[in-house]
Amino acid sequence: MDECAVIFYPQKIRVKVKRGSSLLEAVSDAHITINNLCGGDGICGRCKMIIKEGEVSDKVSDKLTRDEIKRGVVLACMTSVESSLIVEIPADTLAKEKLHADKDAERFRDFEQTLLFKGFTPRPLVRKLYLELDRPTIANNTADHERLFDAICKNLKSDECSVQTGLKIIKILPEVLRKNGYRVTATVGLRRHVAEVMNVEGGGAENRNYMVIIDIGTTTIVAHLVNANNTETLDAKACFNSQGIFGREVTRRMISAEKKGDEELQKLLIDDINRLIRSLSDGNRVNLKDINAVVCAGNTAMGHFLLGLPTYHIRRYPYVATAVEPPPLRAAEVGIQINPRGLLYSLPGISAWVGSDITAGILATGLYEKEETTLLLDIGTNGETVIGNRDWIVASSASAGPALEGASVECGMRAEQGAIESVAVANDGKIAYQTIGNTPPKGICGSGIIDLISVLLRMNIIDRNGRFIEGSSDRIETFGAMKSFVLVPPELASGSKPIFISESDIENVVTAKAAIYAALKILLKRLDLSFEEIDNFYIAGAFGNHLDVDNAISIGLIPNMPKEKISFVGNTSIRGAKLVALYQEAFEKIYELRQMTTYYDLMGADDYVEEFKKALFLPHTDIEQFRMIQR
Numbered sequence: 001m002d003e004c005a006v007i008f009y010p011q012k013i014r015v016k017v018k019r020g021s022s023l024l025e026a027v028s029d030a031h032i033t034i035n036n037l038c039g040g041d042g043i044c045g046r047c048k049m050i051i052k053e054g055e056v057s058d059k060v061s062d063k064l065t066r067d068e069i070k071r072g073v074v075l076a077c078m079t080s081v082e083s084s085l086i087v088e089i090p091a092d093t094l095a096k097e098k099l100h101a102d103k104d105a106e107r108f109r110d111f112e113q114t115l116l117f118k119g120f121t122p123r124p125l126v127r128k129l130y131l132e133l134d135r136p137t138i139a140n141n142t143a144d145h146e147r148l149f150d151a152i153c154k155n156l157k158s159d160e161c162s163v164q165t166g167l168k169i170i171k172i173l174p175e176v177l178r179k180n181g182y183r184v185t186a187t188v189g190l191r192r193h194v195a196e197v198m199n200v201e202g203g204g205a206e207n208r209n210y211m212v213i214i215d216i217g218t219t220t221i222v223a224h225l226v227n228a229n230n231t232e233t234l235d236a237k238a239c240f241n242s243q244g245i246f247g248r249e250v251t252r253r254m255i256s257a258e259k260k261g262d263e264e265l266q267k268l269l270i271d272d273i274n275r276l277i278r279s280l281s282d283g284n285r286v287n288l289k290d291i292n293a294v295v296c297a298g299n300t301a302m303g304h305f306l307l308g309l310p311t312y313h314i315r316r317y318p319y320v321a322t323a324v325e326p327p328p329l330r331a332a333e334v335g336i337q338i339n340p341r342g343l344l345y346s347l348p349g350i351s352a353w354v355g356s357d358i359t360a361g362i363l364a365t366g367l368y369e370k371e372e373t374t375l376l377l378d379i380g381t382n383g384e385t386v387i388g389n390r391d392w393i394v395a396s397s398a399s400a401g402p403a404l405e406g407a408s409v410e411c412g413m414r415a416e417q418g419a420i421e422s423v424a425v426a427n428d429g430k431i432a433y434q435t436i437g438n439t440p441p442k443g444i445c446g447s448g449i450i451d452l453i454s455v456l457l458r459m460n461i462i463d464r465n466g467r468f469i470e471g472s473s474d475r476i477e478t479f480g481a482m483k484s485f486v487l488v489p490p491e492l493a494s495g496s497k498p499i500f501i502s503e504s505d506i507e508n509v510v511t512a513k514a515a516i517y518a519a520l521k522i523l524l525k526r527l528d529l530s531f532e533e534i535d536n537f538y539i540a541g542a543f544g545n546h547l548d549v550d551n552a553i554s555i556g557l558i559p560n561m562p563k564e565k566i567s568f569v570g571n572t573s574i575r576g577a578k579l580v581a582l583y584q585e586a587f588e589k590i591y592e593l594r595q596m597t598t599y600y601d602l603m604g605a606d607d608y609v610e611e612f613k614k615a616l617f618l619p620h621t622d623i624e625q626f627r628m629i630q631r
């Protein structure tokens with residue numbers, strides 16, 4: 001095989017790739033996270049790198065200036081490796097500190113009180129049971145295997161007393177039992193209706209029993225290390241999902257998986273998970289072999305990538321998942337490095353487009369217990385909507401695209417250091433902004449974009465179609481053929497380039513918010529409900545925590561509801577997954593919730609397009625729906 005070595009600077013990471021591979025693949029092999037958005041289609045222009053040495057073949061791109069081409073700048077996704085290379089990755093191309101994600105991880109450490117509030121009895125999915133077995137006699141010469149199972153059954157509730165184990169454990173039993181005077185610790189993991197004996201060791205070893213709970217987001221992966229014996233969360237870490245190199249949207253990643261094979265996408269995800277687990281175990285002096293389970297929640301596509309399942313049919317009519325309720329598996333089967341016999345729980349989702357992050361959200365918010373009706377909205381690349389109460393639950397998903405997370409917006413970026421996260425009109429009447437980390441601005445993230453559009457609308461700089469009003473501001477400039485509003489002039493921006501929002505950016509955001517609002521309207525219509533009849537409106541996801549409610553209403557992203565009904569409920573995906581991990585009742589409940597929830601497919605709704613079109617205005621064609629805001 002003709003291989004070329006590629007060395008990336010400033011990371012000094014060397015990888016080998018096949019001659020003719022794309023430079024973006026080499027970046028992915030090197031586990032370097034960059035700020036790209038389009039997944040390698042040559043559209044976003046965010047994968048710029050400088051070829052310092054070696055030969056490449058690159059395609060012409062209008063994303064590069066003449067000066068950049070002279071300096072050896074290429075788009076990694078449009079460039080193939082033709083010899084060994086030395087490549088410099090400019091600071092602007094790299095994804096920076098995961099400040100925002102880590103902040104989220106911090107926030108989700110405090111969990112104890114909510115767990116107790118649920119009223120469940122702590123009983124983790126994997127337990128370590130200290131057992132004192134009767135020594136055999138001539139009158140009691142039951143086999144070692146049965147003797148152990150009898151002792152385990154006495155310790156477990158009777159209704160879960162179907163126990164199984166593998167040959168490996170049975171083989172070591174005679175020695176372990178006799179060497180330790182029949183005083184042993186059995187590690188027992190629950191696989192739905194069967195308890196599996198995962199290990200048997202001598203003496204009392206029940207104090208070392210850990211689990212890792214993971215929310216696999218399309219953008220961010222959050223992992224919590226918990227002590228299963230006392231439900232304590234020891235630590236939390238987060239990182240960006242490395243699959244981002246294949247596109248910000250789930251659909252783009254599925255297309256990549258079809259071209260490159262599911263294994264490639266799976267490997268990136270498993271590598272991220274293993275890095276997070278190792279960092280949690282190293283930082284907390286927990287041995288990997290004492291981590292007995294990993295419990296994951298995420299959208300259905302992420303669940304498929306985790307298990308290496310084909311995603312081909314998810315995005316094709318009639319939109320069928322390979323599995324939405326996969327059984328607990330051995331974590332090692334997918335390459336997760338914990339105790340070699342440790343279990344992987346991939347929680348049940350609802351459909352091809354509503355995943356286990358939403359089932360976990362239904363569980364975590366407790367909406368299934370309430371008499372009053374709750375609307376749960378998870379705003380991400382997909383806007384998942386759940387409406388329900390203790391008698392019924394309906395869920396749907398609208399493809400919003402990544403604009404609300406800062407993608408498909410020219411100066412948009414992820415919510416990380418240097419991102420403008422809020423925009424407001426200051427007392428002096430000027431537009432002011434705030435960046436994450438209070439550092440010079442590099443771009444605008446989702447919450448900042450919503451604020452900015454709301455401010456521009458309020459100041460009559462844009463009209464209700466999202467078009468700039470002639471002569472309304474001296475900060476409207478034309479870049480290329482596109483009118484734009486310059487929020488930050490080049491001299492104040494981190495990259496010495498202006499930070500602006502163009503008419504086409506606004507159009508992308510309006511399209512995304514229209515998709516979400518139309519989904520809400522259709523679902524309510526089908527249920528014969530109005531927004532007034534919704535008692536609680538929960539906004540989930542990291543994005544929600546930074547959202548200005550008034551601004552979100554003013555552009556028509558969320559319905560015009562009294563503020564006291566609206567709550568930000570944070571990352572309900574990880575909260576629900578943790579409930580399942582630590583409370584066996586929650587494990588049973590999540591399967592019940594999956595059965596109880598009806599999926600409503602918006603693709604089959606004749607009036608969806610009509611509702612969508614009505615919402616393609618700021619805030620909406622029907623201004624009456626937003627009357628409270630207009631006053």
Ligand code: FES
Nearest residue numbers: 040042045047077
């Ligand atoms: S232009 Fe290369 S990844 Fe978008």
